[in-house]
Amino acid sequence: MDGEQFNQMMLGAGPGTGADVAPGMLPNLSRRGFIKVAGGAAGGLVLGLSLGVPGDAQAQSGPPPRPFVPGAFVRIAPDGKITLISKNPEIGQGIKTGFGVILAEELDAKWSDVTVAQAEVNAAVYGMQIAGGSMSTPLAWDELRHAGAGARAMLVAAAAQQWGVPVSELATSESTVIHAASGRKASYGSLATAAAALPVPDIRSLKLKARKDYKLIGQRFTGVDNPAIVTGKPLFALDVQLPGMRYASIEKCPSVGGKAKSFNADEIKRLPGIIDAFIIEGTPPVADVMKTGVLPGVAIIGKNTWAVLSARKALKVEWDTATASKDSWTGFVQQARALSKKPQGETVVKAKGDVEKALATAKSKTVEAFYQFGFVAHAQLEPQNTVAWFKDGAVELWAPMQLPDAALVGAAAGLPADKVKLNQMRVGGGFGRRLMNDFVCEAAYLSRRVDGPVKVVWTREDDMRHDAYRVGGFMGYRAGIDAQGKLAAFDAHMVTFKDTASGKVSKGGGISPNEFPADYVDDYRASQSFLPLSTPVVWWRAPGSNTMAWVQQSFLHEVAVAAGRDHVEFLVELFGRKSGTGAPTNRGLDPDRAIGVIKLAAEKAGWGKRLPKGHHHGLAFYFSHLGHIAEVAEVSVDASKKVTVHKVTVAADVGPVINLSAAENQCEGSVVDAIGTMALEVTMENGAAQQANFDRYPLPRMAVAPKVETHFVQSDRSPTGLGEPVFPPAVPAICNAIHAATGHRIRTLPITKEGFTLA
Amino acid sequence: MMRLQVNGKDLQLDGVAHDTPLLWVLRDELGLVGTKYGCGIAQCGACTVHLDGQPVRACQIPVSAVAGLKITTVEGLAQGERLSTLQQAWVDHDVAQCGYCQAGQLMSATALLATNPDPTDAQIDEAMAGNICRCGTYGRIKKAIKAAAQTGKGQAGKGQIGKEKA
Ligand code: FES
Numbered sequence: 070m071d072g073e074q075f076n077q078m079m080l081g082a083g084p085g086t087g088a089d090v091a092p093g094m095l096p097n098l099s100r101r102g103f104i105k106v107a108g109g110a111a112g113g114l115v116l117g118l119s120l121g122v123p124g125d126a127q128a129q130s131g132p133p134p135r136p137f138v139p140g141a142f143v144r145i146a147p148d149g150k151i152t153l154i155s156k157n158p159e160i161g162q163g164i165k166t167g168f169g170v171i172l173a174e175e176l177d178a179k180w181s182d183v184t185v186a187q188a189e190v191n192a193a194v195y196g197m198q199i200a201g202g203s204m205s206t207p208l209a210w211d212e213l214r215h216a217g218a219g220a221r222a223m224l225v226a227a228a229a230q231q232w233g234v235p236v237s238e239l240a241t242s243e244s245t246v247i248h249a250a251s252g253r254k255a256s257y258g259s260l261a262t263a264a265a266a267l268p269v270p271d272i273r274s275l276k277l278k279a280r281k282d283y284k285l286i287g288q289r290f291t292g293v294d295n296p297a298i299v300t301g302k303p304l305f306a307l308d309v310q311l312p313g314m315r316y317a318s319i320e321k322c323p324s325v326g327g328k329a330k331s332f333n334a335d336e337i338k339r340l341p342g343i344i345d346a347f348i349i350e351g352t353p354p355v356a357d358v359m360k361t362g363v364l365p366g367v368a369i370i371g372k373n374t375w376a377v378l379s380a381r382k383a384l385k386v387e388w389d390t391a392t393a394s395k396d397s398w399t400g401f402v403q404q405a406r407a408l409s410k411k412p413q414g415e416t417v418v419k420a421k422g423d424v425e426k427a428l429a430t431a432k433s434k435t436v437e438a439f440y441q442f443g444f445v446a447h448a449q450l451e452p453q454n455t456v457a458w459f460k461d462g463a464v465e466l467w468a469p470m471q472l473p474d475a476a477l478v479g480a481a482a483g484l485p486a487d488k489v490k491l492n493q494m495r496v497g498g499g500f501g502r503r504l505m506n507d508f509v510c511e512a513a514y515l516s517r518r519v520d521g522p523v524k525v526v527w528t529r530e531d532d533m534r535h536d537a538y539r540v541g542g543f544m545g546y547r548a549g550i551d552a553q554g555k556l557a558a559f560d561a562h563m564v565t566f567k568d569t570a571s572g573k574v575s576k577g578g579g580i581s582p583n584e585f586p587a588d589y590v591d592d593y594r595a596s597q598s599f600l601p602l603s604t605p606v607v608w609w610r611a612p613g614s615n616t617m618a619w620v621q622q623s624f625l626h627e628v629a630v631a632a633g634r635d636h637v638e639f640l641v642e643l644f645g646r647k648s649g650t651g652a653p654t655n656r657g658l659d660p661d662r663a664i665g666v667i668k669l670a671a672e673k674a675g676w677g678k679r680l681p682k683g684h685h686h687g688l689a690f691y692f693s694h695l696g697h698i699a700e701v702a703e704v705s706v707d708a709s710k711k712v713t714v715h716k717v718t719v720a721a722d723v724g725p726v727i728n729l730s731a732a733e734n735q736c737e738g739s740v741v742d743a744i745g746t747m748a749l750e751v752t753m754e755n756g757a758a759q760q761a762n763f764d765r766y767p768l769p770r771m772a773v774a775p776k777v778e779t780h781f782v783q784s785d786r787s788p789t790g791l792g793e794p795v796f797p798p799a800v801p802a803i804c805n806a807i808h809a810a811t812g813h814r815i816r817t818l819p820i821t822k823e824g825f826t827l828a
Numbered sequence: 829m830m831r832l833q834v835n836g837k838d839l840q841l842d843g844v845a846h847d848t849p850l851l852w853v854l855r856d857e858l859g860l861v862g863t864k865y866g867c868g869i870a871q872c873g874a875c876t877v878h879l880d881g882q883p884v885r886a887c888q889i890p891v892s893a894v895a896g897l898k899i900t901t902v903e904g905l906a907q908g909e910r911l912s913t914l915q916q917a918w919v920d921h922d923v924a925q926c927g928y929c930q931a932g933q934l935m936s937a938t939a940l941l942a943t944n945p946d947p948t949d950a951q952i953d954e955a956m957a958g959n960i961c962r963c964g965t966y967g968r969i970k971k972a973i974k975a976a977a978q979t980g981k982g983q984a985g986k987g988q989i990g991k992e993k994a
């Protein structure tokens with residue numbers, strides 16, 4: 070996968086591709102996969118699965134062939150215990166349980182026999198092990214089903230051999246092979262060792278289950294790590310303790326990119342519990358924020374966390390800010406407003422028809438609006454941290470990663486990738502921040518430098534000041550409405566950012582040529598202009614979409630209101646212009662699936678029906694990360710502009726749901742995240758973030774959480790991910806409801822900028 | 829030397845600075861890593877433990893202030909292998925996403941039910957207001973608290989919850 074494909078994946082095969090999924094991203098297992106199997110040392114069956122047939126010319130464009138490794142996905146012990154392996158990082162999205170369910174379904178295992186284990190980090194065996202782009206489920210769906218079905222086929226073959234009956238007479242259920250005619254049964258455990266000695270089935274001979282035959286997929290499962298979570302077992306990297314481990318904390322320049330010139334080293338080194346303190350030059354600056362290594366600063370090494378954190382309070386550092394960011398949010402706002410009034414050097418990303426003429430001659434009226442949204446932090450609750458142990462010329466690390474990168478981490482410590490062993494720990498929240506590995510690099514570097522085990526701890530303040538944020542932005546819209554009240558012309562001008570380091574559009578910024586409603590109006594134009602950005606920004610839950618949905622779906626509601634049309638009817642008519650055409654539009658958006666969820670959300674929420682006094686509905690739809698999602702928010706606003714979100718009805722079309730409990734949890738959490746984020750921002754002045762902890766960045770609390778009702782459209786399509794796509798439509802649905810309640814259109818996020826607060 | 833009573837055990841501590849917050853003593857010195865760090869300024873509740881049954885923010889309490897008090901952490905909620913009613917409700921309702929906040933949530937909820945066995949929604953909101961869940965599992969936390977309050981005891985967890993199909 071090249072860099073551009075990776076970017077598209079993070080964006081949910083998103084803006085810019087024009088295709089559903091970038092070519093080469095999805096493995097085509099039915100064409101070019103094979104299974105291998107081996108007896109484990111202690112008996113039993115261990116099954117690996119490998120993508121790609123060597124010599125298959127077609128495979129050249131896809132992921133490279135991977136070697137067979139025993140037990141990569143399925144291990145069945147003679148005592149009947151089944152261990153299934155989850156290869157991707159668990160960040161709270163529930164993938165460890167979900168992958169277990171998919172494997173167990175095709176294996177026909179009894180769920181209570183199953184333990185799910187986290188895979189080792191090993192690109193040669195598993196390819197890219199990533200939690201990102203909501204792509205874990207769609208990318209692994211075929212692979213895992215084949216691994217499960219392959220193991221089942223071998224167990225069935227072993228029973229057939231033992232009993233001298235044809236395979237066709239055998240059935241399986243709950244970890245047992247059954248021969249109905251003779252009443253014989255054998256447990257998977259009893260067959261495992263014999264099965265391991267049998268030839269491997271051709272992947273093309275495997276028959277996968279039909280949806281109607283699923284016993285596990287679609288039911289509710291509690292997360293496999295829940296018992297460990299509720300008893301406080303060590304699951305996270307921050308919980309790892311090694312013999313003789315030292316603690317490290319790094320003070321970085323408040324203005325991003327500044328370097329330490331000098332500090333009160335003698336005083337710091339004399340403090341109790343302090344072992345050493347030194348300036349870090351950092352690894353050379355990089356163009357791509359994803360490849361950030363060690364940033365400059367002052368490292369303090371001590372005997373425990375409190376010693377190093379206390380010493381940091383006594384630090385007096387002289388910073389060299391010559392290379393530091395001078396970014397100013399207030400400056401950006403002024404420039405963007407000016408640029409939007411009088412675009413200069415703008416880039417047209419899509420133009421068709423004659424939008425100016427259409428707007429000038431709009432039969433009914435034109436609507437204009439300017440939207441603004443700020444930067445926000447990832448604020449995952451577990452601050453950045455990593456434990457590293459350099460010994461004998463190699464380094465082993467325990468880290469909360471969304472995208473393990475041994476080459477990058479090794480480089481930070483002056484080691485090749487094969488001298489780096491990464492241990493994937495449960496991640497205490499990701500949201501995109503841990504796709505970067507800067508904190509892992511720090512630990513590798515410091516462990517080598519102090520020549521022993523070290524735990525790098527970031528404070529919350531470090532985490533928020535040295536985040537790579539969600540990029541802010543600005544959008545100016547104009548729309549023309551025809552005599553029938555229909556959207557006839559659409560112009561979007563975005564003021565967005567380019568990273569000064571790379572000269573490229575900042576991650577999550579920009580407008581795609583295929584953004585909705587490009588394919589649905591004849592006179593259409595989208596353009597953008599750029600402000601230079603030194604502040605690091607990176608992927609943030611539903612990147613791009615989480616703000617594009619808000620501006621676009623708010624503005625389309627403005628148009629519907631100006632046209633005097635019901636919002637549901639307006640959207641159904643708009644999507645209906647491409648209904649039944651078959652071909653997906655706007656990078657995979659299927660207008661009929663869109664209409665389906667819009668109608669479903671409206672129906673389930675009681676759209677147009679009487680609501681309790683003072684309650685109002687707002688609706689929005691957005692397609693991202695291959696998911697079609699519509700939401701209806703029920704909101705009230707009191708006289709002091711306090712907003713209460715009472716209920717959000719989610720209609721989601723993401724193919725068949727794997728674990729209903731986790732799927733609902735993602736919907737509930739995304740809605741809470743969306744509500745909270747509406748009232749949050751990180752502002753920077755002179756390159757330094759003005760918010761550093763939850764006192765000034767108040768994450769939502771329990772009272773803010775609404776009732777969330779979720780309805781899934783089930784289908785025979787392949788399942789797609791749910792970690793991201795429910796967030797984007799929630800924000801405009803709520804803002805549209807605020808408009809219904811008050812007549813006020815929120816055009817600035819956070820809503821506090823317009824005098825609104827969350828109740 | 830300092831003496832601490834943690835989860836019913838008497839422990840001795842040597843060479844720990846007296847101003848060290850209880851949080852870091854539990855985690856770094858005693859290996860009780862269930863109690864989490866999230867903010868260090870009494871905002872997130874990830875570090876919630878009980879002192880004589882009262883929920884406190886362990887990031888704010890110097891270890892010198894807890895001598896003679898009974899300290900309970902998330903590791904002390906279960907009786908051996910038997911989960912507490914609330915822990916079981918947390919498993920049955922599949923509350924956690926990333927799980928990082930949940931020790932603190934459980935400690936606050938346990939303290940709530942100890943003083944108010946049948947709280948209203950508003951009382952739950954108030955008692956839990958000091959605990960942030962970045963993943964947004966608030967609805968489930970509330971459901972689990974209510975279920976635990978209703979039954980007085982959790983139901984046996986089977987991993988697969990209910991029979992309903994999506
Ligand atoms: S770490 Fe103590 S309240 Fe956040």
Ligand code: FES
Pocket residue numbers: 161450497498924925926927928929930960961962963964965
């Ligand atoms: S479950 Fe992730 S912070 Fe609460």
